[in-house]
Amino acid sequence: MNQQQTLTELFEKTFGHQPTHYFQAPGRVNLIGEHTDYNDGFVLPCAIDYQAMIATSPRDDQKVVATAHSYDGQVSEFELSLPVSHSEEAFWSNYVRGVATVLMEKGMSLKGVNIAIIGNVPQGAGLSSSACLEVVTGLTLTRMSGLDVSLKELALIGQKAENEFVGCKCGIMDQMISACGKEDHAMLLDCRSLDTRLVPIPQNAAVVIINSNVKRGLVDSEYNTRRAQCEAAAQHFGVKALRDITLDQLEASQSELDELTYRRARHVVTENDRTLAAAEALARGDLKAMGRLMAESHISMRDDFEITVPAIDGIVDIVKAVIGSEGGVRMTGGGFGGCVVALIPEEKVDAVKQAVHEHYPTYSNGLVADIYVCRASQGAGEL
Ligand code: GLA
Numbered sequence: 001m002n003q004q005q006t007l008t009e010l011f012e013k014t015f016g017h018q019p020t021h022y023f024q025a026p027g028r029v030n031l032i033g034e035h036t037d038y039n040d041g042f043v044l045p046c047a048i049d050y051q052a053m054i055a056t057s058p059r060d061d062q063k064v065v066a067t068a069h070s071y072d073g074q075v076s077e078f079e080l081s082l083p084v085s086h087s088e089e090a091f092w093s094n095y096v097r098g099v100a101t102v103l104m105e106k107g108m109s110l111k112g113v114n115i116a117i118i119g120n121v122p123q124g125a126g127l128s129s130s131a132c133l134e135v136v137t138g139l140t141l142t143r144m145s146g147l148d149v150s151l152k153e154l155a156l157i158g159q160k161a162e163n164e165f166v167g168c169k170c171g172i173m174d175q176m177i178s179a180c181g182k183e184d185h186a187m188l189l190d191c192r193s194l195d196t197r198l199v200p201i202p203q204n205a206a207v208v209i210i211n212s213n214v215k216r217g218l219v220d221s222e223y224n225t226r227r228a229q230c231e232a233a234a235q236h237f238g239v240k241a242l243r244d245i246t247l248d249q250l251e252a253s254q255s256e257l258d259e260l261t262y263r264r265a266r267h268v269v270t271e272n273d274r275t276l277a278a279a280e281a282l283a284r285g286d287l288k289a290m291g292r293l294m295a296e297s298h299i300s301m302r303d304d305f306e307i308t309v310p311a312i313d314g315i316v317d318i319v320k321a322v323i324g325s326e327g328g329v330r331m332t333g334g335g336f337g338g339c340v341v342a343l344i345p346e347e348k349v350d351a352v353k354q355a356v357h358e359h360y361p362t363y364s365n366g367l368v369a370d371i372y373v374c375r376a377s378q379g380a381g382e383l
Contacts, residue, residue, distance in 0.1 A: 047181025098165025126333025294328030307335025314363030
């Protein structure tokens with residue numbers, strides 16, 4: 001049974017009738033540009049062919065009644081006409097509750113719906129399982145209420161729900177690529193203006209994601225600490241965000257900053273430059289240049305931003321030994337575990353899989369990696 005059939009079965013079992021509409025929003029992998037989004041900088045992600053999907057039907061009342069396949073069909077409901085509270089027992093529903101709250105705060109009048117949710121983006125792996133749930137929820141609630149809200153606006157609404165309702169101070173990258181991704185393309189996103197430029201992924205290149213399966217500990221606190229360090233550095237220079245600083249400016253002021261703040265800022269400033277260069281390299285199909293930039297990005301995350309872990313560094317070394325200069329590999333996502341992304345010639349995929357299976361156990365304390373060969377996919381939409 002495919003994902004949509006399983007979803008339909010859950011919907012019918014829960015609500016006793018057929019859904020009227022289906023919506024989906026994909027997860028994402030970031031090729032380069034890490035921890036730059038909340039510094040108003042640049043990122044280069046693509047949407048992947050793993051997604052959150054919702055089956056829905058209208059209701060006669062003002063309730064949202066939701067059920068989730070990943071949580072054994074647990075049901076959680078709330079009233080749109082009353083202030084929406086957090087749920088302790090159904091944590092997943094807080095993404096739905098948060099998005100509904102932000103939409104209504106913006107003055108939108110929502111109609112009651114039944115919704116069933118399914119997803120195949122691995123949770124807690126740094127592939128944006130939360131962001132795609134926010135985006136698909138926003139799409140469902142607005143479209144079922146007859147509201148034509150743009151995908152960009154839905155991305156911002158999802159981020160606001162996560163920042164204010166769920167409590168994670170994420171940037172805008174994940175929701176934007178889930179909402180606005182394009183098949184076979186990566187998206188260069190200016191996180192200040194939200195301008196986008198689509199960059200085709202070269203035809204012979206495979207996007208390979210290797211999930212270390214290292215449980216991401218302390219993610220939220222470490223993430224928020226990095227964010228605060230970046231803000232402190234920007235404040236030192238009297239600018240809105242680190243996006244506004246050049247490497248020359250940063251180096252000229254090195255003695256005024258403490259060593260840690262300097263290194264954190266150096267990661268962001270150099271990563272922005274690398275991301276712009278990577279978009280150019282990808283556009284001309286130059287996998288070698290892309291490989292160099294991804295390697296530098298990984299070293300910068302490891303040594304300056306300090307968000308990698310030994311198992312992740314191990315995977316990067318294993319893959320690099322196979323691909324040499326023919327493509328790139330780096331940690332992707334927020335850090336402290338999660339996934340590695342490789343952009344490699346298709347004919348290297350089998351050798352990379354083989355090498356990871358053979359050598360990863362040396363670094364991983366017995367953990368086994370999951371490998372996904374992905375296709376850059378279309379962003380959110382109705383099915
Ligand atoms: C997480 C956040 C994003 C971004 C990345 C790091 O995925 O949700 O906004 O900051 O980390 O690049």
